[in-house]
Amino acid sequence: MNLAAAVALKLAALVAALTAITVEDLNAIKQESTLGPDVAANIENFQTSVQAIDQDTIDQLNAARKAQGLAEA
Amino acid sequence: MKKIASRFVCAVLLLALVSCATLHRQPNANGTPGAPPTSLETVNYNNAQIAIHNRAIAKAIIAVNQAGFLEPAYFDSLSAAQIKVTRIHELLTPLLKNPTPADGPAIRALLGQLQQITSDMVNIGNVGIKNDQSKAAALNDIRAISSLGGVILSTLVTAGVIK
Numbered sequence: 001m002n003l004a005a006a007v008a009l010k011l012a013a014l015v016a017a018l019t020a021i022t023v024e025d026l027n028a029i030k031q032e033s034t035l036g037p038d039v040a041a042n043i044e045n046f047q048t049s050v051q052a053i054d055q056d057t058i059d060q061l062n063a064a065r066k067a068q069g070l071a072e073a
Numbered sequence: 074m075k076k077i078a079s080r081f082v083c084a085v086l087l088l089a090l091v092s093c094a095t096l097h098r099q100p101n102a103n104g105t106p107g108a109p110p111t112s113l114e115t116v117n118y119n120n121a122q123i124a125i126h127n128r129a130i131a132k133a134i135i136a137v138n139q140a141g142f143l144e145p146a147y148f149d150s151l152s153a154a155q156i157k158v159t160r161i162h163e164l165l166t167p168l169l170k171n172p173t174p175a176d177g178p179a180i181r182a183l184l185g186q187l188q189q190i191t192s193d194m195v196n197i198g199n200v201g202i203k204n205d206q207s208k209a210a211a212l213n214d215i216r217a218i219s220s221l222g223g224v225i226l227s228t229l230v231t232a233g234v235i236k
Contacts, residue, residue, distance in 0.1 A: 032118060032121050032122075032125075033095060033096050033097065033118065034097060034098075034099060035096065035097065035098040035099065035107070035110055035114060036098070036099055037098070037099065037101075037107065037108075039111055039113070039114060042114050042117075043113060043114060043117050043170060043171075044170075046114075046117035046118060046120065046121045047117065047166060047167070047169075047170055049121055049124070050117075050120060050121050050123075050124045050162075050166045051163070051166065053121075053124040053125060053127075053128050054124055054127070054159050054162055054163050054166070056128060057124070057127055057128045057131045057155075057159050058156055058159050058160075060128075060131050060132065060135065061131050061135070061152045061155060061156050061159075062156070064135045064138070064148075064152065065149070065152055065153075068138075068145055068148065068149075070149055070152075073152065073153040073156040073157070
């Protein structure tokens, strides 16, 4: 594989990842930014979503660390 | 390469849209506009944005590492710092559900820790991420966490919830 092809492959992997991030997050933020009439329910929804997202973030980071032979943090 | 470039531009535009989404309430049943968001809804919305930006950073640093633009040593320190940010955020979130003046010192302390660690992450990312576009995207998201923390604090203070 020549250098240009190797660079193109790496860029493709990077851009695919970034695109996946933004589409998913755009959907999440759209959903979160439209409030219903019940204030307490809205706050509870935010709390539940944040807990799930934070757990997902830690899981993804620790899985990537493990794949690199690093200890869980 | 053109296709890759156009996908990258789409990604950047979508990121901009994510950052610009505004908080609003559904219209009432009779079609009149809904009440404006309360300060606590705004605080919790901004807190949710922190979580979303934080996860975006996680995915970005994993992607740049896999693409070879972030050396293992920098990935180690950046991912460890980000896990610390997330753990602090896990402590902060329940305090924002129904904060009282007594929660003020804890909220301030956790937001201060968030700012310190995100500042460290900016320094690590600046040196460690070798691709300029990836670096700019990741650093913007890291800075957004710090800015949103400031907005949360000022919203709570302005609303008189904490001193």
